[in-house]
Amino acid sequence: xxxxxxxxxxxxxxxxxxxxxxxxxxxxxxxxxxxxxxxxxxxxxxxxxxxxxxxxxxxxxxxxxxxxxxxxxxxxxxxxxxxxxxxxxxxxxxxxxxxxxxxxxxxxxxxxxxxxxxxxxxxxxxxxxxxxxxxxxxxxxxxxxxxxxxxxxxxxxxxxxxxxxxxxxxxxxxxxxxxxxxxxxxxxxxxxxxxxxxxxxxxxxxxxxxxxxxxxxxxxxxxxxxxxxxxxxxxxxxxxxxxxxxxxxxxxxxxxxxxxxxxxxxxxxxxxxxxxxxxxxxxxxxxxxxxxxxxxxxxxxxxxxxxxxxxxxxxxxxxxx
Amino acid sequence: xxxxxxxxxxxxxxxxxxxxxxxxxxxxxxxxxxxxxxxxxxxxxxxxxxxxxxxxxxxxxxxxxxxxxxxxxxxxxxxxxxxxxxxxxxxxxxxxxxxxxxxxxxxxxxxxxxxxxxxxxxxxxxxxxxxxxxxxxxxxxxxxxxxxxxxxxxxxxx
Numbered sequence: 001x002x003x004x005x006x007x008x009x010x011x012x013x014x015x016x017x018x019x020x021x022x023x024x025x026x027x028x029x030x031x032x033x034x035x036x037x038x039x040x041x042x043x044x045x046x047x048x049x050x051x052x053x054x055x056x057x058x059x060x061x062x063x064x065x066x067x068x069x070x071x072x073x074x075x076x077x078x079x080x081x082x083x084x085x086x087x088x089x090x091x092x093x094x095x096x097x098x099x100x101x102x103x104x105x106x107x108x109x110x111x112x113x114x115x116x117x118x119x120x121x122x123x124x125x126x127x128x129x130x131x132x133x134x135x136x137x138x139x140x141x142x143x144x145x146x147x148x149x150x151x152x153x154x155x156x157x158x159x160x161x162x163x164x165x166x167x168x169x170x171x172x173x174x175x176x177x178x179x180x181x182x183x184x185x186x187x188x189x190x191x192x193x194x195x196x197x198x199x200x201x202x203x204x205x206x207x208x209x210x211x212x213x214x215x216x217x218x219x220x221x222x223x224x225x226x227x228x229x230x231x232x233x234x235x236x237x238x239x240x241x242x243x244x245x246x247x248x249x250x251x252x253x254x255x256x257x258x259x260x261x262x263x264x265x266x267x268x269x270x271x272x273x274x275x276x277x278x279x280x281x282x283x284x285x286x287x288x289x290x291x292x293x294x295x296x297x298x299x300x301x302x303x304x305x306x307x308x309x310x311x312x313x314x315x316x317x318x319x320x321x
Numbered sequence: 322x323x324x325x326x327x328x329x330x331x332x333x334x335x336x337x338x339x340x341x342x343x344x345x346x347x348x349x350x351x352x353x354x355x356x357x358x359x360x361x362x363x364x365x366x367x368x369x370x371x372x373x374x375x376x377x378x379x380x381x382x383x384x385x386x387x388x389x390x391x392x393x394x395x396x397x398x399x400x401x402x403x404x405x406x407x408x409x410x411x412x413x414x415x416x417x418x419x420x421x422x423x424x425x426x427x428x429x430x431x432x433x434x435x436x437x438x439x440x441x442x443x444x445x446x447x448x449x450x451x452x453x454x455x456x457x458x459x460x461x462x463x464x465x466x467x468x469x470x471x472x473x474x475x476x477x478x479x
Binding site for chain 2: 004007008009010011012013014015016017018074276277281
């Protein structure tokens with residue numbers, strides 16, 4: 001009966017889902033050659049486009065912040081969907097660490113929303129008060145700072161943070177009480193591991209072990225061993241895994257693989273359609289809206305750089321509705 | 322012994338009204354929460370969700386009906402309460418239980434079904450009839466329990 005705590009939020013989310021873009025709407029936008037026409041269309045469908053709205057990055061940032069604001073105010077308990085913000089948290093941590101080491105300002109690299117206090121983050125890192133960071137971040141942040149300041153190996157530092165992010169996501173998802181978030185976390189970890197293994201194929205096992213997190217879908221040790229032997233062994237291993245279809249996409253290109261992975265997450269959200277109560281419908285809405293935002297960003301960027309319709313269509317994500 | 326029989330009969334009436342009322346209150350409250358969620362986004366759907374919210378309210382009315390019939394049968398409402406044996410008192414107590422227990426559980430279950438129906442109204446308002454039908458199916462069991470309670474009340478020999 002506990003899931004009925006979400007009755008208000010779930011019903012409101014169902015009503016909000018009616019404003020998500022449908023495949024027909026996306027198709028309609030694809031037919032628009034003018035960015036301004038696209039923006040007018042989005043405004044008519046509930047997007048809040050203010051001054052400077054034609055900049056895809058600002059538009060996406062504003063819409064993402066609005067999404068979290070809307071969702072947070074209707075959750076029965078604060079922080080229930082924090083697992084979905086973990087990638088943003090680690091992105092901001094990475095940006096702050098790099099800015100600290102290079103002596104630049106990190107503000108323009110931060111993404112929002114985040115559960116971190118961004119005003120305090122820089123000071124915490126500068127003064128090495130790592131214990132003030134969330135426990136899932138503290139060790140990785142310290143290790144990463146040491147690597148960046150001693151060897152300057154940015155790739156290794158990034159991999160350590162990415163792995164810590166996936167572990168934190170997996171742990172937070174386990175505590176979220178949402179089946180969808182748990183499956184999303186497992187899927188995200190498997191996809192990230194797969195990409196890392198592909199990029200680092202042929203490197204030594206020790207390096208791979210620092211970067212690969214493992215999940216219910218892809219066993220870390222098998223993946224590390226296969227990737228260490230090279231790409232052909234990696235693809236042979238992936239062909240026998242739940243990511244076999246994705247491996248075929250990866251052979252074509254990383255962007256095709258990323259699109260496939262994003263579309264599978266949208267498909268995963270379908271389980272929430274079968275649930276009337278609980279956190280899953282809300283999590284599904286968030287993931288669906290994020291996919292919609294990504295689709296709009298891709299469309300606007302493609303329009304801005306004059307990409308052909310076929311190229312644009314190839315990159316656009318599936319929508320939930 | 323006679324007063325215990327009467328007390329048990331009155332307890333039967335109280336349980337019928339109490340349990341079924343709790344079921345309805347929980348059911349209507351749950352649908353109300355869901356309905357508020359939809360109306361906060363789209364106020365034009367108020368009338369459609371209101372029908373769904375009313376559905377789990379019937380169990381409370383059935384409980385009230387049984388309580389009134391029972392109290393009337395034992396003469397409490399007329400001011401001249403009958404003297405009942407222990408077994409008669411227990412039978413009257415039993416007559417209140419079907420609508421009491423089924424009313425409690427079906428009120429909650431119907432509330433869940435109707436709140437899920439509110440989700441249908443939110444996304445596809447033209448399909449609200451289906452949401453109503455699915456929630457109304459739960460009503461069958463409350464009606465069956467109501468019938469049994471009535472049959473028991475009027476078939477107890479006094």
